[in-house]
Amino acid sequence: MSAGGGRVRIYDVAHLAGVSVATASKALNDTGRMTDETRAKVKAAATQLGFRPNAMARGLIQRRSFTIGLLTNDTYGRFTLPVMAGISEALVDQGVSVFLCGVDDDPALGKLHLDAMLDKQVDGIIASGKRVDRKLPVDLSNLPVPVVYAFTEGHEGSVTLVSDDAQGSTEAVEHLKRLGRKRIVHVTGPESFASVRERAAAYRAAVGGEGIVLHGEWSEHWGHAAVDLLWTAEGARPDAIFCGNDQIGRGVVDALRERGVGVPEDVAVVGFDNWDIVASQTRPPMTSVDMNLKAIGREAGRLVLELAEGRAVEPGIRKLPCSLVVRQSCGGSAAVTHRRGGVEATVE
Amino acid sequence: MSAGGGRVRIYDVAHLAGVSVATASKALNDTGRMTDETRAKVKAAATQLGFRPNAMARGLIQRRSFTIGLLTNDTYGRFTLPVMAGISEALVDQGVSVFLCGVDDDPALGKLHLDAMLDKQVDGIIASGKRVDRKLPVDLSNLPVPVVYAFTEGHEGSVTLVSDDAQGSTEAVEHLKRLGRKRIVHVTGPESFASVRERAAAYRAAVGGEGIVLHGEWSEHWGHAAVDLLWTAEGARPDAIFCGNDQIGRGVVDALRERGVGVPEDVAVVGFDNWDIVASQTRPPMTSVDMNLKAIGREAGRLVLELAEGRAVEPGIRKLPCSLVVRQSCGGSAAVTHRRGGVEATVE
Numbered sequence: 001m002s003a004g005g006g007r008v009r010i011y012d013v014a015h016l017a018g019v020s021v022a023t024a025s026k027a028l029n030d031t032g033r034m035t036d037e038t039r040a041k042v043k044a045a046a047t048q049l050g051f052r053p054n055a056m057a058r059g060l061i062q063r064r065s066f067t068i069g070l071l072t073n074d075t076y077g078r079f080t081l082p083v084m085a086g087i088s089e090a091l092v093d094q095g096v097s098v099f100l101c102g103v104d105d106d107p108a109l110g111k112l113h114l115d116a117m118l119d120k121q122v123d124g125i126i127a128s129g130k131r132v133d134r135k136l137p138v139d140l141s142n143l144p145v146p147v148v149y150a151f152t153e154g155h156e157g158s159v160t161l162v163s164d165d166a167q168g169s170t171e172a173v174e175h176l177k178r179l180g181r182k183r184i185v186h187v188t189g190p191e192s193f194a195s196v197r198e199r200a201a202a203y204r205a206a207v208g209g210e211g212i213v214l215h216g217e218w219s220e221h222w223g224h225a226a227v228d229l230l231w232t233a234e235g236a237r238p239d240a241i242f243c244g245n246d247q248i249g250r251g252v253v254d255a256l257r258e259r260g261v262g263v264p265e266d267v268a269v270v271g272f273d274n275w276d277i278v279a280s281q282t283r284p285p286m287t288s289v290d291m292n293l294k295a296i297g298r299e300a301g302r303l304v305l306e307l308a309e310g311r312a313v314e315p316g317i318r319k320l321p322c323s324l325v326v327r328q329s330c331g332g333s334a335a336v337t338h339r340r341g342g343v344e345a346t347v348e
Numbered sequence: 349m350s351a352g353g354g355r356v357r358i359y360d361v362a363h364l365a366g367v368s369v370a371t372a373s374k375a376l377n378d379t380g381r382m383t384d385e386t387r388a389k390v391k392a393a394a395t396q397l398g399f400r401p402n403a404m405a406r407g408l409i410q411r412r413s414f415t416i417g418l419l420t421n422d423t424y425g426r427f428t429l430p431v432m433a434g435i436s437e438a439l440v441d442q443g444v445s446v447f448l449c450g451v452d453d454d455p456a457l458g459k460l461h462l463d464a465m466l467d468k469q470v471d472g473i474i475a476s477g478k479r480v481d482r483k484l485p486v487d488l489s490n491l492p493v494p495v496v497y498a499f500t501e502g503h504e505g506s507v508t509l510v511s512d513d514a515q516g517s518t519e520a521v522e523h524l525k526r527l528g529r530k531r532i533v534h535v536t537g538p539e540s541f542a543s544v545r546e547r548a549a550a551y552r553a554a555v556g557g558e559g560i561v562l563h564g565e566w567s568e569h570w571g572h573a574a575v576d577l578l579w580t581a582e583g584a585r586p587d588a589i590f591c592g593n594d595q596i597g598r599g600v601v602d603a604l605r606e607r608g609v610g611v612p613e614d615v616a617v618v619g620f621d622n623w624d625i626v627a628s629q630t631r632p633p634m635t636s637v638d639m640n641l642k643a644i645g646r647e648a649g650r651l652v653l654e655l656a657e658g659r660a661v662e663p664g665i666r667k668l669p670c671s672l673v674v675r676q677s678c679g680g681s682a683a684v685t686h687r688r689g690g691v692e693a694t695v696e
Contacts, residue, residue: 015456020463067464069447075433077425085423088450092457097464099417099447102436108363109440115368116415116445120468220629247629277625281568281595 008051011095017045021066021095068304069117070100071110073137073152074130078275079293083128083150086297094305096123103138110138118144124304127152132162133194146307150300151293159307160317161300163291165195166202168322172242172270172289173206175324179332181240181268185212187226187252188244196244199272203242218244223251231259239267240330246271246278246288253282253329264331274325284328291322356399359443365393369414369443416652417465418448419458421485421500422478426623427641431476431498434645442653444471451486458486466492472652475500480510481542494655498648499641507655508665509648511639513543514550516670520590520618520637521554523672527680529588529616533560535574535600536592544592547620551590566592571599579607587615588678594619594626594636601630601677612679622673632676639670 014024019042026032027042028051045051068091074080080100087098101117103110117125124145127136129152140147141155154160176184186203189196200213214229216222223243230238243249249271256263263269263284271279274290299320306313326332362372367390374380375390376399393399416439422428428448435446449465451458465473472493475484477500488495489503502508524532534551537544548561562577564570571591578586591597597619604611611617611632619627622638647668654661674680 011460014463020467021460022464022467065467067468075429077429081423081425081429084450092460095460097449097461099449099464099468101445101447102432112359112369112440112443113445115362116370116447119368119370119413120415247625277595 008049009093009095010051011093012049013042013046013051014095016049017042025064025066064123064308065121066094066096067120067122068096068098068301069120069122069125070098070128071103071113071117071125071136071138071140072100072128073103073105074128075102075104076130079130079151080128082293083126083297083300086294086299087126087150087301088297089294090298090301091305096301096305098126098301103136105137107137110136114138114140123308124148126150126300126304127154128300129153131193131195146304148300148304148307150296154317157315159303159313159315161296161303162317162319163293163296164319164321165198167319168272168289168291168324169199169202169242170206171322171324172272172287173203175287175326175332176240176242176268176270176330177206179240179268179330183236183238184240184242185214185230185238186242186244187214187216187223187248189215189218189248191215199244212238216248218247220247220251220254223248223253224255225251227252227255227259231261237267241267241269243269243271246273246275246282246286249286249288249329250278250282253284253286257283263329268330268332270324270330279325279327282329287327287330287332288325289322290325292320296320356397357441357443358399359441360397361390361394361399362443364397365390373412373414412471412656413469414442414444415468415470416444416446416649417462417468417470417473418446418476419451419461419465419473419484419486419488420448420476421451421453422476423450423452424478427478427499428476430641431474431645431648434642434647435474435649436645437642438646438649439653444653446474446649451484453485455485458484462486462488471656472496474498474648474652475502476648477501479541479543494652496648496652496655498644502665505663507651507661507663509644509651510665510667511641511644512667512669513546513639515667516620516637516639516672517547517550517590518554519670519672520620520635521551523635523674523680524588524590524616524618524678525554527588527616527678531584531586532588532590533562533578533586534590534592535562535564535571535596537563537566537596539563547592560586564596566595568595568599568602571596571601572603573599575600575603575607579609585615589615589617591617591619594621594623594630594634597634597636597677598626598630601632601634605631611677616678616680618672618678627673627675630677635675635678635680636673637670638673640668644668 011021014021024042027039072080101113103113125147128150135153149160184207204211214226241252253263253269271286271288274288279286279288303313359369362369372390375387420428449461451461473495476498483501497508532555552559562574589600601611601617604615609615619634619636622636627634627636651661
């Protein structure tokens with residue numbers, strides 16, 4: 001099933017006949033229960049549009065329910081909703097709906113909702129979360145339908161999509177270096193997060209040495225505290241601060257302004273996440289690394305459909321590129337390679 | 349089906365037997381396809397737990413799929429995810445799962461996803477959105493399953509749950525008055541929003557006159573601009589600013605601090621939404637009106653189940669109370685009536 005070109009899709013037939021995709025599929029396959037009138041209407045629509053699935057597509061359509069289940073423990077939706085938007089974007093042309101179910105961190109709840117999804121005969125499941133180094137509280141390793149993981153830890157031998165934290169971090173630091181910054185400090189979140197360690201390692205490699213890495217909580221408060229620390233310590237002060245997320249970045253920018261330190265004149269600041277509500281409201285608006293969660297979602301949707309259609313997909317962790325979104329806080333221009341929506345992936 | 353007490357639920361039976369609720373229900377009703385072994389296992393679990401549904405419950409269980417569909421056009425999840433958390437809370441004890449589907453503002457997408465939900469034979473649908481005076485882009489007025497609206501406009505004669513904006517606004521202003529504030533100004537969002545007009549009208553009634561209402565966009569930027577406006581105008585300056593949302597409130601607090609105006613000493617500030625990421629990070633942390641979206645969700649879940657079980661529910665718009673969450677920006681203490689989670693409703 002291809003989304004492109006002038007190819008007539010089952011979705012178009014369903015739309016013209018005014019029925020659901022599943023009903024259209026059953027009508028064309030002479031299966032399912034419906035009135036003769038409905039079946040005739042669907043067939044007329046297929047004829048009118050010139051819809052002719054080949055034998056293989058016909059077989060696939062027959063077995064499919066045109067729904068994908070999305071399980072998440074990210075109840076705030078900060079990471080999962082952009083992923084969901086990407087999944088929907090990838091699937092809507094195929095007439096497939098995505099159903100999201102929140103499982104918190106409760107295994108019983110996870111089992112209940114997973115069972116409900118399997119009962120509804122979803123064509124596949126995408127698991128998503130709030131960090132790449134934690135599993136959902138439910139075992140998805142042995143299901144009768146394909147599973148793809150996006151922004152959460154997958155099981156052994158699974159297909160897992162994450163953002164390339166090291167590449168995002170490197171881009172941020174290289175950008176600051178190109179702007180002539182020499183003393184770049186990294187203020188970030190708790191070391192217990194794999195993404196924090198990965199970003200810090202890439203920062204160290206990019207500055208070409210140990211650098212200075214300050215770990216704290218994911219909050220504006222920590223951004224303020226880190227600036228206090230750096231500006232009351234002896235020795236040369238940083239001329240750039242690369243922050244582990246946008247909330248820390250916002251705290252840093254506010255703290256610098258209140259100390260009379262110019263951003264970006266004296267100190268350039270770059271955040272991580274590109275969370276619009278934070279990055280664009282910072283004064284000045286903050287340059288930030290975007291994890292392209294929507295692209296991760298699109299890729300997850302594409303892959304789960306491939307698997308549902310019986311095609312082979314190479315297992316492993318696929319890292320999708322981040323992109324640097326340049327605003328005013330780093331003093332540079334936006335003439336940086338943007339790779340938003342890129343789906344080139346490195347399979348490890 | 350009652351959630352309380354020591355009553356054994358179908359969910360408990362399913363859990364013990366290690367099957368889904370739907371399977372347990374089919375096993376006990378001698379319907380559906382499964383192995384004899386599975387059916388026996390469920391019946392053994394029911395016997396062990398002493399599960400005995402009465403005739404009516406048996407009939408209801410038989411027809412039910414133990415899923416509720418949640419349709420929303422709030423792709424950011426700001427309003428819908430707290431509502432969803434409340435729905436889940438109300439339904440999980442009944443073994444019911446909630447499936448969320450995002451429809452943007454696209455009627456074709458709305459129809460596709462609604463059809464998918466109906467195909468899956470959900471027991472009911474809850475519609476949710478990002479504002480109470482806009483409908484979803486899909487007609488839900490004539491469905492074969494019950495529909496409840498939460499935080500979006502419902503159809504004629506429907507059951508609709510919204511927050512009581514006027515009461516929330518009144519509580520905020522009365523709190524400021526009790527703290528001795530005399531010149532309370534209202535800085536809020538666009539007048540085109542029904543909730544803005546309702547909050548402004550309640551503000552006017554509470555200050556006992558026209559007051560001053562400034563309309564702008566829902567942003568920190570507008571909070572800054574409003575303070576510039578108020579502090580460069582002639583005449584007495586406000587000693588309290590009641591803001592239409594937390595982002596405006598945060599801009600107001602920052603702008604006042606930068607002008608050297610003390611919050612709360614010189615000016616008390618109250619926001620609306622109690623969006624933790626904004627209200628608790630403001631310096632000082634901001635008092636704000638909470639719309640209790642989770643309570644709205646719980647009530648929506650409870651009502652859609654009542655309808656699904658064939659019980660009568662009075663149609664109309666039910667307004668659920670807001671509560672004032674007191675932090676430091678208003679200079680008062682937290683000794684205010686909290687009604688978080690209250691479900692007393694006024695049917696209009």
